[in-house]
Amino acid sequence: xxxxxxxxxxxxxxxxxxxxxxxxxxxxxxxxxxxxxxxxxxxxxxxxxxxxxxxxxxxxxxxxxxxxxxxxxxxxxxxxxxxxxxxxxxxxxxxxxxxxxxxxxxxxxxxxxxxxxxxxxxxxxxxxxxxxxxxxxxxxxxxxxxxxxxxxxxxxxxxxxxxxxxxxxxxxxxxxxxxxxxxxxxxxxxxxxxxxxxxxxxxxxxxxxxxxxxxxxxxxxxxxxxxxxxxxxxxxxxxxxxxxxxxxxxxxxxxxxxxxxxxxxxxxxxxxxxxxxxxxxxxxxxxxxxxxxxxxxxxxxxxxxxxxxxxxxxxxxxxxxxxxxxxxxxxxxxxxxxxxxxxxxxxxxxxxxxxxxxxxxxxxxxxxxxxxxxxxxxxxxxxxxxxxxxxxxxxxxxxxxxxxx
Amino acid sequence: xxxxxxxxxxxxxxxxxxxxxxxxxxxxxxxxxxxxxxxxxxxxxxxxxxxxxxxxxxxxxxxxxxxxxxxxxxxxxxxxxxxxxxxxxxxxxxxxxxxxxxxxxxxxxxxxxxxxxxxxxxxxxxxxxxxxxxxxxxxxxxxxxxxxxxxxxxxxxxxxxxxxxxxxxxxxxxxxxxxxxxxxxxxxxxxxxxxxxxxxxxxxxxxxxxxxxxxxxxxxxxxxxxxxxxxxxxxxxxxxxxxxxxxxxxxxxxxxxxxxxxxxxxxxxxxxxxxxxxxxxxxxxxxxxxxxxxxxxxxxxxxxxxxxxxxxxxxxxxxxxxxxxxxxxxxxxxxxxxxxxxxxxxxxxxxxxxxxxxxxxxxxxxxxxxxxxxxxxxxxxxxxxxx
Numbered sequence: 001x002x003x004x005x006x007x008x009x010x011x012x013x014x015x016x017x018x019x020x021x022x023x024x025x026x027x028x029x030x031x032x033x034x035x036x037x038x039x040x041x042x043x044x045x046x047x048x049x050x051x052x053x054x055x056x057x058x059x060x061x062x063x064x065x066x067x068x069x070x071x072x073x074x075x076x077x078x079x080x081x082x083x084x085x086x087x088x089x090x091x092x093x094x095x096x097x098x099x100x101x102x103x104x105x106x107x108x109x110x111x112x113x114x115x116x117x118x119x120x121x122x123x124x125x126x127x128x129x130x131x132x133x134x135x136x137x138x139x140x141x142x143x144x145x146x147x148x149x150x151x152x153x154x155x156x157x158x159x160x161x162x163x164x165x166x167x168x169x170x171x172x173x174x175x176x177x178x179x180x181x182x183x184x185x186x187x188x189x190x191x192x193x194x195x196x197x198x199x200x201x202x203x204x205x206x207x208x209x210x211x212x213x214x215x216x217x218x219x220x221x222x223x224x225x226x227x228x229x230x231x232x233x234x235x236x237x238x239x240x241x242x243x244x245x246x247x248x249x250x251x252x253x254x255x256x257x258x259x260x261x262x263x264x265x266x267x268x269x270x271x272x273x274x275x276x277x278x279x280x281x282x283x284x285x286x287x288x289x290x291x292x293x294x295x296x297x298x299x300x301x302x303x304x305x306x307x308x309x310x311x312x313x314x315x316x317x318x319x320x321x322x323x324x325x326x327x328x329x330x331x332x333x334x335x336x337x338x339x340x341x342x343x344x345x346x347x348x349x350x351x352x353x354x355x356x357x358x359x360x361x362x363x364x365x366x367x368x369x370x371x372x373x374x375x376x377x378x379x380x381x382x383x384x385x386x387x388x389x390x391x392x393x394x395x396x397x398x399x400x401x402x403x404x405x
Numbered sequence: 406x407x408x409x410x411x412x413x414x415x416x417x418x419x420x421x422x423x424x425x426x427x428x429x430x431x432x433x434x435x436x437x438x439x440x441x442x443x444x445x446x447x448x449x450x451x452x453x454x455x456x457x458x459x460x461x462x463x464x465x466x467x468x469x470x471x472x473x474x475x476x477x478x479x480x481x482x483x484x485x486x487x488x489x490x491x492x493x494x495x496x497x498x499x500x501x502x503x504x505x506x507x508x509x510x511x512x513x514x515x516x517x518x519x520x521x522x523x524x525x526x527x528x529x530x531x532x533x534x535x536x537x538x539x540x541x542x543x544x545x546x547x548x549x550x551x552x553x554x555x556x557x558x559x560x561x562x563x564x565x566x567x568x569x570x571x572x573x574x575x576x577x578x579x580x581x582x583x584x585x586x587x588x589x590x591x592x593x594x595x596x597x598x599x600x601x602x603x604x605x606x607x608x609x610x611x612x613x614x615x616x617x618x619x620x621x622x623x624x625x626x627x628x629x630x631x632x633x634x635x636x637x638x639x640x641x642x643x644x645x646x647x648x649x650x651x652x653x654x655x656x657x658x659x660x661x662x663x664x665x666x667x668x669x670x671x672x673x674x675x676x677x678x679x680x681x682x683x684x685x686x687x688x689x690x691x692x693x694x695x696x697x698x699x700x701x702x703x704x705x706x707x708x709x710x711x712x713x714x715x716x717x718x719x720x721x722x723x724x725x726x727x728x729x730x731x732x733x734x735x736x737x738x739x740x741x742x743x744x745x746x747x748x749x750x751x752x753x754x755x756x757x758x759x760x761x762x763x764x765x766x767x768x769x770x771x772x773x774x775x776x777x778x779x780x781x782x783x784x785x786x787x788x789x790x791x792x
Contacts, residue, residue: 087590087635096586107594110635112661131591139591223599 022046022064023400026056029385031075033355033370036348043074045377048400053371073385075351076371077125077378077398078333081358082239082265082285082323084132086113093134098170098190099203101162101227103139105129111149119324120146121405122332123380123393126156126368128358133165133241133296133326134172136190136199140227141239143362145378147398148405154398160362161237162227164254164262166247167301170196197250204258207232231260237362239285243268243294243303252280263361266325268294268303274316283361284318286310287325290339295327310353311344321361322353338387347387376400434458434477435776436469439757443488445746446727453487457753460775465749485770488727488762490537490754491709492745494674494701494734495628495654498541498556499527505544506551510585511596513613515551516568517543523556523563531558532772532780534706535762537754538744540734545575545630545654546583548593549600552616553628555738557754557774564775570738572616575630576640577655590635597643605647621647626739628674632657641669652737654703660689663696672737675729677704677712684719690729691720701734713763726763752776 023045030041032053042058044051052058060066084092091108094100109129110116119127125146131138141161145154171190190196207228230236240251240262248264255262264270267284270277277284287295289310294300306312313320322337324330331339337350345353359369367376377400383392396403435457442453444465456464456473464470497504503520506512521541531539537558543551555567576593587593604617619625631640632655641662644651650670653659659666659673666673673693678686693700702712713726735745743752753776760767772780 090582090588091590091635093589094586094592095588096592100592103589103591103595105591107591107639108589108635109638110633112634223595 020047021400022051022061024060024064024066025069025074025379025381026066027069027074027381028071029073030371031073031348031351031386032372033076033351034372041074043371043377043379045397045400048377050371050373050375050377052373069381071384072394073382073391074371075123075380075382075386076355076369077380077396078123078337078354079126079128079358079362079364079369080119080124080323080333080354081128081321081361082287082325083119083127083129084326085115085119085324086110086129089132089134092130092132093138094131095134095173098136098199099224100131100135100139101137101203101231102223103131104142104159105131105140106142106144106155106158109142109144111144111147116146117148117405119333120148120396120403121393123334123382123386123396124332125378125380125396125398126359126364128161128362130161130239131163133163133169136165136170136196137203137228138163138165140236143364145368145398146403148403156367157362157364159227159236160364161239162231163239163241163265164200164251165241166196166251167193167241167243167296169241169296169301170199193247193250197254200254201257203228204232204254208258232258234261238262239265241265241296243296243301245269245272245303247301247303248273248277252276252282255282256280265323266295266303267320268301268305268309270318270320271306271309271312274312274318277313277318278316281319283357284313284320285323285325285358285361286313286320287323288327288330288336289322289343290331290336291327291329293327293329295325295330307339307343310340314345314349319357320353321358322350323358334386334391334393335389338389338391341387347385350387434463434473435480436474436477437480437487437755437773439482439485439487441486442466442747443486443727443762444748445489445732446724455487455747455753455755457773457776460753460777462747462749462751462753465747468749482757482770484759486758486760486762486767487747487755488758489731489745489747489751490756490772490774491535491706491730492538492540492701492734492738493536493703493706493709494540494652494737495542495553495703496539497544498539499525501544501546504542504551505546507546507583508585510548510580510583510587511600511613512543512547512551513549513572513600513616515543516554517541517551517573518554518556518565518568521554521556521563521565523565524561528556528558528563529561531706532774533769534709535756535758535769535772536706536709537756537772537774537779538735538738538740538752540570540703540738542571542573542628542654545573545577546579548575548580548587548596550575550580553738555740555744558779559774559777560779566743567738567740570740571626571628571652572620573628573630574640576636577630577632580630590639594639594643597639598646601643601647617647620649626652626737628652628654628737630654634658634661637662638665641665641671644671645669657686659698660685660692663692663698666693666698667696671698672733673698673700674703674734674737675700675712677702677708678715679708679711680715682715687715687719690716690726694721694725699733699736700729701737702729703734710763710765714765717763723761723763730762
C-alpha cells in the first residue's frame with residue numbers, strides 16, 4: 001500500500017532526523033523483559049534505537065543527553081497481541097461470507113481513535129489489530145505502533161496473522177429461510193458449532209486442492225485461497241478464538257488435521273487442559289484475565305473464567321500471553337499484567353506476557369518487545385514499579401521519541 | 406415552365422440564405438452589461454459586457470465586434486455583478502432512492518442519467534438559487550455506484566448535456582450496511598483494490614471494467630465518497646495505487662489527513678455548512694486552501710452561498726470561495742470548457758447579483774442558462790433595472 005509506504009518513509013525521515021541524538025536514561029529500575037530487572041539501570045538510545053542497557057556502570061557515550069529519572073522505573077513499550085477496541089465491530093467483520101481470509105484489518109484501522117490514544121497513555125506502544133470473531137475465518141491481522149500520525153499509522157508488519165473463530169459467535173445472526181427478505185446474506189450455514197467446523201474444514205480442503213492444482217496461465221489467483229495456502233505453509237500466524245474447553249479442543253484438532261500451528265485466543269478454559277496445550281506447544285492468549293465476564297458477542301460460549309488460569313498455564317509450561325482482547329471489561333494492559341502477578345505469576349513472567357512473548361508470537365521480536373541493543377527504543381517511564389497499583393506511565397517513547405499526549 | 410438554375414443564381418441564393426442565417430443569429434444576440442463582470446474568479450471586468458449568441462458566450466468585453474454590439478438586444482444592470490452560474494459538483498437532486506441499484510454493490514455501468522426525473526421541483530428551483538449546472542451522481546449506497554451526468558435546469562424539465570461523465574465510488578457507511586457484500590470497510594477496500602487490479606490486466610475482457618480503465622488512463626474523472634479518516638485512507642490508497650487523482654466527496658475528516666490528500670493529488674467536494682457547525686468543519690476550507698488542495702462546495706442549493714460565506718468568514722479567500730462554487734466543480738466534472746466561467750465559447754450560464762456573489766446580502770436579480778432567462782427576481786423591478 002502506497003500510503004503506508006509513505007508513512008514508513010515519513011517515520012524513517014523522523015528516525016533519520018533523530019539519528020544524531022543520543023540519550024541516556026537513568027532509572028531506579030529497568031525491566032528489559034526476557035530477563036531480570038536491572039537496579040540503578042541506564043538505557044542508552046541512539047537514533048531511535050536501543051544502543052546499550054545495563055547497570056550504573058554502563059558507559060554513557062560522549063554528547064549524550066542524560067535524563068536522571070530518580071525513582072522512576074522503565075519497561076519496554078507494551079505489546080497488546082489481541083486488540084479489538086478500535087473501529088466499529090461492523091467494520092472489523094465482513095459479514096457477507098463466513099470465510100473471508102483475505103480481508104485485511106489494516107483497512108479498518110484508525111490511528112487517531114481515542115481508544116488507541118488511551119492505550120498509548122497506558123504504556124502500550126504496539127498493537128495487533130485483527131478482524132473480529134463474527135466470521136469463521138475472519139481475515140488478516142496487522143501489527144502497528146501506536147504512534148499518533150495524521151498519515152496512516154506506523155506499520156510494523158502487515159498481514160501477520162489469520163483469525164479463525166470457533167464456538168457460537170460466527171453463527172450468530174445466520175438463519176434458515178423463513179420469512180423476511182429471501183436474498184439476505186444471512187440465510188446460510190453455519191447455525192451450529194458443527195457447521196462452524198465444517199466451514200473451516202471445507203475452506204482448508206479447498207486450499208489444499210488449490211495448492212496442488214497447477215494454476216492455468218493468466219487465470220487470476222484466488223485471493224482467499226492464497227491466504228489459506230500461506231497459513232498451511234506456516235507463513236502466517238494462525239490464531240483461533242476458542243473460549244470453551246470443547247472449542248479449544250476442536251481448534252487443536254483442526255490444526256492437527258491440516259498441519260498448521262495455531263495460537264488459541266481468549267482461551268478462557270485453557271486451564272482445564274493445560275497439559276494438552278503444553279504438549280501441542282500452542283500459545284494461549286488470555287484476554288482480560290481480571291474480568292469475571294467472558295468476552296464475545298455470543299455470550300459466555302459456555303466458558304467459565306478462573307482468576308488462576310495464568311498461574312495454572314505457567315505451572316504446566318504453556319506459553320501464554322496476556323491481552324485486552326475483545327472484553328469490554330478489560331483493564332489497561334499494564335493492570336491486567338499486575339492482576340496476573342496478584343494471582344500467582346512472577347513479575348518477570350507477567351511483564352514478558354505483555355511484551356516479549358506477544359512480540360515473538362507475531363514475529364516482530366526483532367524490533368519490539370524488549371529493551372536490547374539494536375531494537376526500537378519503544379519504552380515507558382513509570383512513576384514506580386508497573387505492578388504497583390499506583391503506578392502511572394509518565395512518559396511513552398516510540399522509536400526514541402517521546403509521544404506528547 | 407422550369408427555369409434552369411444558373412450557377413450565378415445558385416451563388417446568389419446561397420448568399421441570401423447565409424445573410425438570412427446571419428441576421429437571424431444577430432437578431433438573437435443579447436448584449437449583457439453590468440457594473441462588474443466576473444468572467445472567472447481570476448478575471449473581473451469593471452463595466453463588463455458579454456455577447457450571448459445561440460446559448461453561448463460569443464464575445465467578452467473589448468472583443469465584442471462593434472457591429473454585433475449594435476445589433477444585439479441590450480440587457481443592462483448598471484449596479485449589478487454578473488458571475489458564472491453556480492455549479493454543484495455532486496448530488497442526487499432528491500432522487501437518491503431511484504439512483505441506487507439495490508441488488509449489488511458493483512454497478513459500474515449504470516448511469517445516473519437513466520434513472521433521473523428532470524421535471525421535479527428540486528430541478529426547477531435550481532435557477533432561483535443561482536445554480537445553472539449540477540453533477541448528478543448515482544447513489545453512494547453502492548461501492549462501485551456507476552456513472553454520473555451533467556444536468557441543467559431548462560424550465561419545466563432538465564437538460565442533460567452529458568450522461569457519461571465521472572465514475573462514482575463510495576466507501577461511506579451507507580455503502581456497507583446493506584445485507585449484501587461488502588458489509589465492512591475491509592470488504593469495500595478489497596472490492597476497490599481487486600477491481601482496479603483487474604482493470605489493469607489487459608487480458609480481462611470484462612466490459613464492466615471499461616470505466617475503470619478509462620479512469621486509469623486519465624480519460625475519466627473518479628469521484629469517491631469517503632468521510633472518516635479510515636474511509637479516506639482506504640479511498641486514497643486504492644486510487645493512488647491505480648494512479649488516479651480522485652475527487653473526494655464528503656471528506657469530513659480531511660483535516661486529519663491533509664498530507665495524505667495532498668500526496669494523492671486529491672480534490673475535495675465539501676458538504677454545505679451552517680454557522681452552528683463545529684469549528685473544525687468551518688475552518689476546513691481555509692486549511693485546504695492553505696495546503697493547495699482544490700475544493701468545491703456541494704449540497705442543498707439554498708445553502709451554497711451560506712457555506713461559501715462561512716468559508717470566507719473562517720479564513721478562506723473570496724476568490725477561493727467563489728471558485729468552490731464555479732471553476733473548481735466545473736473542472737471536477739471535466740466540463741471546464743463549457744461551464745463554471747464566462748470565457749468566450751462557454752455556455753451562457755450566469756447569474757446577476759445586486760452585489761458580490763459571495764456576499765450574503767446580495768440579491769439574485771436574474772439567472773440565464775444556455776442564454777435563456779430562467780429566473781427573474783421581479784418583472785417590474787427587472788424592468789426598472791433594465792432602464
